[in-house]
Amino acid sequence: MINAKFVSAALALGLIAGAASAETRVTYKSAKTGSSYYQMGVELAEAMKAGTDGEISVTVEESQGSVQNVMEVRARGGDYVFTTPPALVGLAQGGKAMFEGKGDPKFDEIRALFPIPSLTMHFVMSADSGATSLADLEGKTILLGKGSFGATEGEKYLGLFGLTDSVEIADAELSNAVAALKNGQIDGFVTAGSFPAPNVVEVAASMPVTVISMSDAEVEETGRTKLVIPAGTYAGQGSDIVTTSLPVAAFTTTAMDDDTAYALTKTYWEQKAKMADASPWWAGVTPELMANITGAYHPGALRYYNEAGMTVTASE
Known part of the structure; x- marks a missing residue:
């Protein structure tokens, strides 16, 4: 015959153990x-x-x-x-x-x-393009990608700064950006993500690039939040980069x-x-x-x- 006190004690211990292991x-x-x-x-x-x-x-x-x-x-x-x-x-x-x-x-x-x-905006340009500012994007071929925040925001900025008709947009996915920049098929690409952005790290480690820094006036015109990417975040980056973020x-x-x-x-x-x-x-x-x-x-x-x-x- 099972002892009732033993059963009660066992149940109590089980409840205690369950409480201790609860997550x-x-x-x-x-x-x-x-x-x-x-x-x-x-x-x-x-x-x-x-x-x-x-x-x-x-x-x-x-x-x-x-x-x-x-x-x-x-x-x-x-x-x-x-x-x-x-x-x-x-x-x-x-x-x-x-x-x-x-x-x-x-x-x-x-x-x-x-x-x-x-979400941090990056305008990544090959050093050979000579582009160091947004105005320098004129006449360049840029990959924006499709459907992402970076693509939509990048297109918006081209319009804001009067570059829509003077920049050629590459018809390719953002996943192809690093290879396309290395091969000289494009002059630069736009990407948005947390920094350091993996695709920017990859391309900066393999070739000279410039991540464009914006003026405070340009940042204000976008209506976005100012963000500073510290110097040294990417290979070859000798100074802070001022950009926008969400x-x-x-x-x-x-x-x-x-x-x-x-x-x-x-x-x-x-x-x-x-x-x-x-x-x-x-x-x-x-x-x-x-x-x-x-x-x-x-x-x-x-x-x-x-x-x-x-x-x-x-x-x-």
Whole structure:
């Protein structure tokens, strides 16, 4: 006959053991598989596991883009973390642009956690082209690629600075840019991603190139955020490069509990230096990037920022 006290004790021990081994599961939705931002998600998941001794488990999900990430807020719960430019959150909450007619009360529950590497514009020109400024693109053959933020933004800049009719656009995919520049088929290419951008690192290591620096007036005309790529980021880069960027951040909603949001934020900043040792793009994230997040922060994230003495742009 089984002793009732033994059964009760065993059950109690089982419950204790279960509680001790419990982990918080989080879904992190970022970008397409194979992109730098998907790779960042993988690195962040590993950092969260290491920094919390396995107490937080992050599953990285592929995404078709930032708009989809925001839209999924409507059907997700408190375990959902996603990346998007802060500007898109504002558009969703206002029911504007691509969110017109698609508004949802859950958009108002979106809250920021922390900034991640920005989408950074690079105009990469062969040294032989002689181009050192945007004006020098006149008469040159440029590869923009298709369908990406960099392609759309690059085309926009050509129009802004009166270069649309004087620049020949190569009909090729961005994946062919490095080979085409090496072979002299193009004079330069435009790419956007976190810096240092892998394709720029590759081409700069194999041939002399110039990543064009913009004037403050040019940056202001684009309406984008100014970003400085430090000297020495790329081979042969002797001075800082002034360019434009689209800030990106990690968000969740008020459905996430405060302790989880706190742990995610705290671990992110504490692990960032180790992540940067493995992947230099994390070195581009500094507390100053928090100024680009204009919406509200999650209360759990705010708890960490207050403890750390870091300035935030919202009090909610």
